[in-house]
Amino acid sequence: MKKNIIPSNNLFKQLDNLDEYKKISLLHSKDILIVSSKYHKEINDSLITDFVNTIDNNYSIGLIEVPGAFELSYIIKKVLNQFSPKLILVVACIIKGDTKHDEYLSSSIINSINVMSMDHLIPIINGILTTNTLDQAINRAGKKYRKGNEYAETSMEILSLVTSLDDK
Numbered sequence: 001m002k003k004n005i006i007p008s009n010n011l012f013k014q015l016d017n018l019d020e021y022k023k024i025s026l027l028h029s030k031d032i033l034i035v036s037s038k039y040h041k042e043i044n045d046s047l048i049t050d051f052v053n054t055i056d057n058n059y060s061i062g063l064i065e066v067p068g069a070f071e072l073s074y075i076i077k078k079v080l081n082q083f084s085p086k087l088i089l090v091v092a093c094i095i096k097g098d099t100k101h102d103e104y105l106s107s108s109i110i111n112s113i114n115v116m117s118m119d120h121l122i123p124i125i126n127g128i129l130t131t132n133t134l135d136q137a138i139n140r141a142g143k144k145y146r147k148g149n150e151y152a153e154t155s156m157e158i159l160s161l162v163t164s165l166d167d168k
Contacts, residue, residue: 010138010139010142010143010144011042011043011045011046011138011141011142011143012045012046012049012050012053012141012142012143012148013049014045014046014049015045015048015049015052018045018048018063021034021052021061021062021063022062022063022064022065023062024064026062027062027064027079027083028082028083028084029060030060030061030062030083030085031059031060031061031085031086031087032055032059032060032061032062032085032086032087032088032089032155033061033062033063033064033079033083033085033087033088033089034048034051034061034062034063034064034088034089034090034091035064035066035072035075035076035079035088035089035090035091036048036063036064036065036066036090036091036092037065037066037067037068037069037071037072037091037092037093038065038066038067038068039067039068039069039092039093040092040093040095040137043093043129043137043138043141044091044092044093044141046141046142046148047091047127047129047141047147047148047151048063048091048148049148050141050146050147050148050149050152051089051091051127051148051149051151051152051155052152053148054148054149054152054153055152055155055156056156059086059155059156059159062085064079069092069094069105069106069109069128070105070108070109072090072092072109072113073108073109073112073113073116076088076090076112076113076116076124077116080116080120080122084122085122086122086123086159086162087122087123087124087125087155087158087159088122088123088124088125089124089125089127089151089155090109090113090124090125090126090127090128091127091128091151092109092127092128092129093128093129093131093137093141094106094128094129094130094131095131095132095133095134095136095137096130096131096132096133102130106128106130109128110126110128113126114126123155123158123159123162125151125154125155125158127147127148127151129141129147
């Protein structure tokens, strides 16, 4: 797999304790599970850092990384069958190339996570960036548009709504 090095002061610095979130043995006890692609890792880590720094500290978080975006759906299905998170955040970055591969890939992943969310009645937040350029990805994942913050705000809002509905 091609490793991208993205030198940018516009991205959030990776969390120092990111490995603490990756302990597989502790995933069963986590409220929120982040399933993230390693492809475009610097972009994804910026989104994750902004998410973790924004989310309410009352939620425990676990992280699973997969090689690429295509593998996300399979691992999410395994997570849903083995664990009971309150919410899953899917993080990836798909940048347009010379073909329509990005469209097929993003469409299939987004459709599959939507179906899994409905089948399991667990909110799955779509944190998949689909951009035309690397600069657009950096702006969305970084300090300009703060999509990680947006995912955290959406997560807290949906968790609050689900709790209210479950209490009825």
